[in-house]
Amino acid sequence: MYFFTPALGVLAVYILAAIVPAVLLLRFIYRHDHIEKEPGGLLIALLVGGVLAALCSIILETIGNTVLDVVVSQDSMAYYIILAFVVVAAVEEGTKLFFLKRRTWRNPNFNYLFDGVVYAVFVSLGFAAYENIRYVFSYGLSVALPRAFLAIPGHMGFAVFMGIFYARAKKYELMGNYGKSKENLILGYLSAVALHGFYDSCCFIGTGLANMIFLAFVAVMYVVVYRLVKNAAYGDRPM
Numbered sequence: 001m002y003f004f005t006p007a008l009g010v011l012a013v014y015i016l017a018a019i020v021p022a023v024l025l026l027r028f029i030y031r032h033d034h035i036e037k038e039p040g041g042l043l044i045a046l047l048v049g050g051v052l053a054a055l056c057s058i059i060l061e062t063i064g065n066t067v068l069d070v071v072v073s074q075d076s077m078a079y080y081i082i083l084a085f086v087v088v089a090a091v092e093e094g095t096k097l098f099f100l101k102r103r104t105w106r107n108p109n110f111n112y113l114f115d116g117v118v119y120a121v122f123v124s125l126g127f128a129a130y131e132n133i134r135y136v137f138s139y140g141l142s143v144a145l146p147r148a149f150l151a152i153p154g155h156m157g158f159a160v161f162m163g164i165f166y167a168r169a170k171k172y173e174l175m176g177n178y179g180k181s182k183e184n185l186i187l188g189y190l191s192a193v194a195l196h197g198f199y200d201s202c203c204f205i206g207t208g209l210a211n212m213i214f215l216a217f218v219a220v221m222y223v224v225v226y227r228l229v230k231n232a233a234y235g236d237r238p239m
Contacts (some may be wrong), residue, residue, distance in 0.1 A: 050126020
């Protein structure tokens with residue numbers, strides 16, 4: 001029994017290092033849902049949906065990466081941009097949106113505008129937490145701190161943009177304006193892909209200039225996302 005205790009302790013440290021940042025951000029969003037809290041069962045289902053989105057993304061990205069390696073030279077700038085926007089961002093935000101919409105679009109609890117932000121963030125942070133566990137166990141605790149301040153909040157930031165448009169899409173559908181509903185769904189997806197793709201392309205390119213742009217981009221995005229969450233929460237209203 002005592003032989004396995006140190007190993008279990010190390011395992012616990014790795015898991016906590018991987019998931020605590022996501023838990024803190026989930027708490028931040030949950031506390032801003034002032035009017036009507038969402039059911040715990042639904043929120044857990046959304047976290048599970050995020051994990052499923054991550055698993056689907058692994059498969060789709062492997063296929064996309066294989067095709068990209070054949071079609072585009074890995075020495076070119078185009079390779080990193082296509083990898084970031086098409087292979088990674090488009091796939092990951094697409095799988096998140098799929099499980100988000102499948103679980104919440106017809107759910108009767110989806111009755112306030114801020115619900116869209118809550119739902120999108122829970123799916124995205126379920127995705128990010130699973131992804132972070134894989135990274136920490138693959139590369140060690142040295143990646144936990146930078147990912148806690150960059151990758152995990154990054155996923156939340158992409159989700160906030162998607163969630164705002166997602167709620168608008170639902171509102172327009174309830175109003176009978178299906179064209180506007182579809183338009184907002186597309187805008188939500190494209191805004192998340194654009195932010196995610198730009199984030200990743202800076203990381204993949206990795207030059208000094210790219211790193212400077214990346215840090216400036218992250219700082220601005222965090223400020224904008226924080227204000228969006230505050231405004232969406234305090235301006236929340238029924239569908």
